[in-house]
Amino acid sequence: MDDIGGGAREMGSRGASTPWQPIQLVFKRYFPQTLRAAVKKKAVVERLTRGLVETYKTCNPQFKYRGELNPKRYLTTPSVGVLNDGFDNVHSDLILAVNDDFCSSDSRHRYIVKDLLGHGTFGQVAKCWVPETNSFVAVKVIKNKPAYYQQALVEVSILTTLNKKYDPEDKHHIVRIYDYFLHQRHLCICFELLDMNLYELIKINQFRGLSLSIVQLFSKQILLGLALLKDAGIIHCDLKPENILLCTSVKPTEIKIIDFGSACMEVKTIYSYIQSRYYRSPEVLLGYRYTTAIDMWSFGCIVAELFLGLPLFPGASEFDILKRMIEILGKQPPDYVLKEAEHTNKFFKCVGSVHNLGNGGTYGGLKSAYMALTEEEFEAREKKKPEIGKEYFRHKNLEEIVKGYPYKINLPEDDVAKETQIRLALIDFLRGLVEFDPTKRWSPFQAAKHPFITGEPFTCPYNPPPETPHVHVAQNIKVDHHPGGGHWFAAGLSPHVSGITRMPMQNSPHFQMFPYSHANSYGSIGSYGSYNDGTFQGNSYGENGNMFAYYSPVNHTGLYMQNQGGVPMLGTSPDARRRVMQYPHGHGLGTSPSAGNFAPLPLGTSPSQFTPPNTNNQFFAGSPGHHGPTSPVRNSCHGSPLGKMAAFSQFNRRKGVGYSGGSQSQDFSLSQAQGHAIDNFNQSEGYSTHNISSSSLRSNTYNPSSTGPHLENPDNTLSVPDPGDWDPNYSDELLLQEDSADESVIANAFSRSMQLGSADASSSRRFNSNAPASSSNLATQRRYGVNQAFSQVENGSPPSNDPRARFGQLMPGSQFTPHVSQNSPSRLGQQPQRVYHGRPNAGRPMDRNHINAQLPPSNSNYGGQRSPRSSSYTNGVPWGGRRTNNHHVPNVPSTSHGRMDYGSIA
């Protein structure tokens, strides 16, 4: 005001003859330069709203702000609380609102809900801010239903094992799990925050295929993940583009495999209805025993889809999908599979003698006793017309489909020639993956050496190196000898859930642990000691004992094991729980479940895996914690079925095959697989996915007239699979009749087997993308973080499973850096963190099995845009989508979920 006064004085001194005019100086002095600059930068709205509370207080000194009176911004739909004291909606989903606060009572971490990332069968995935570290994570909030809860624990168990035991350095492209806890009776699982999934990527690329170099890059990374799963004896069971997410927090961008909610152990497969339809393997479709090879089939389908932009086998029904497989591959499943598979009659007729295979039809040059049913024959048998979907490819066989896919427009002739060669390699590669015979299908190790992956020139059909010697899968599970006595399951983890009354098993009155000195370091898929509450005894499955112990990770108030099969169950020894793969075709070990043998170990299941083994042996583990009497673990039957996609009413449940493993499962052992290093996994740069430069990613268009290949998907023939193409064969009702006990028992058992004994207590026109170069040196941070994180974890003898030893460094020098836009709040903190298991905690001596989560450190702020719809990409960085003028893709699937067709957890 002094200045103004001064100005006025100055003005007054000029006298009356001078017309008045404002003196700039007055106003200049009133607004200091810095403040003026700051004010200018702010938008009007911001200026009016930012300091609103202060403004109100200025206007009315009595004004008091109370945040709790603010209207909530709900993220969950519907947001009407009808269950769980009003916390849950009608779907048993926790009603989430922005700024809701989760707190893990064990890890003490707070998670502030900021956004919804997605939702699925199991619940919702929220983007949460961790104030402590100023980072963001993804928190999966599981539905408040016993079956979901139980199955989610399986996911926790599997992922923790994979992260901690098999991939401590985070080299295998498996999502990292940080923490888990209970909140309002919901199990919450905290993951590293990732970006869009590959389906979304293809979608924003308008369902055009990605460039071959990117297909190769992603394939290689997925293979690294699958190799790890195979080593761990774990089957993902739901591999599909939707479950492979981009991880843009590291540069170059990588992919990560998520959703282990359907995973199971190879030695404990019991459910026959697994895998999303388009990616379902023939053996699962036919009801034949399955192994990790089913993931390789799905992988083959994914690779093809990345290249083509559309699913390779977009069947509208199982009949349709099998028909497409046979057509496109020019073969059919081998007779030995058809002879034994449970559902062969549904799709095939016997035209020769099953005892003298080869008298029937001829497929792929091989004689067969079986011939696929025609649509009419199928209808006559099933009393309904098979659903047949649209045709998406003009060509009928794999070679033509791949070769005929349009090339980029204006691609120089040399490049066309090069790409043609690579396409030949791709065809050969796909042939080894979408191979009907599961025993001939390539393993991750074998696939990783293919020229398509290594980049070596492809000259002739690839002859894969032999897989590792045959060793029982069960022996992959290493049992550590805990210094304190007893032994620990090396893959051990213990999904202790904070906030739930829980006791360590060894202290539970329901369990008696008998320290057991195992003769060697490999052994049972078992548990921490042996449990014997006198109610059950193991039995031998084949020549090996099987004993299944289940416990509720929630509350061990009642392990109840029941033997209804009249089969003596022996086995307080961990060995008794061991289970041997059933070898097909009379290879000797084990016997067929149909021969009245003991049921397969029903551990590790999927909600989508509805069908329990055809067995009379049932185990019931009590105490589902808060779930009370509705918990399947308390009920012997007719409870909550497990399964996926309730919302889509696709349950397709079948009777279980009831065996475990298969011939392939004999093919590897952890230790030997390591010796069998995939040393060539990335040894060759070849045609350069290792160095995908921005120029290689530059936007391109196709030249329909380029040599030979032309538009594969002309406008009229190309359409995107209809999201309404659901499998009509099964109903919700079937699912709802499922025995609820099975799933919880399985989940419990899986958790049990996995947790016992923690180691130590102590694109070419590919879409244009804009991207801010976000983040700091994430790759370095990540690796450092992980190394640090796990440095103290394993004091036992974890399997020496250094992925690097087998795979080497992944894609050195790769410059593949798709970016994400800035038009969403930046994503922070995806640095893998230390995850502890089983470390005794002075403060919580009973919590030896709990994961003490460590969150991403502060300042690990990564920009990232999640939604592909809102993504924009800088620099015109293309991902490789092939564009043609008439590549019109109608009926874009609305969500990735639309592509799944399997059941739900009720």
Ligand SMILES: Nc1ncnc2c1ncn2[C@@H]1O[C@H](COP(=O)(O)OP(=O)(O)OP(=O)(O)O)[C@@H](O)[C@H]1O
């Ligand atoms: N770590 C993550 N980072 C970012 N988003 C994620 C993450 N995990 C999951 N999501 C998002 O949440 C969605 C649902 O996750 P997820 O597939 O694990 O749940 P689900 O209930 O098992 O789903 P589904 O029904 O497919 O089995 C994913 O499709 C993805 O969009």
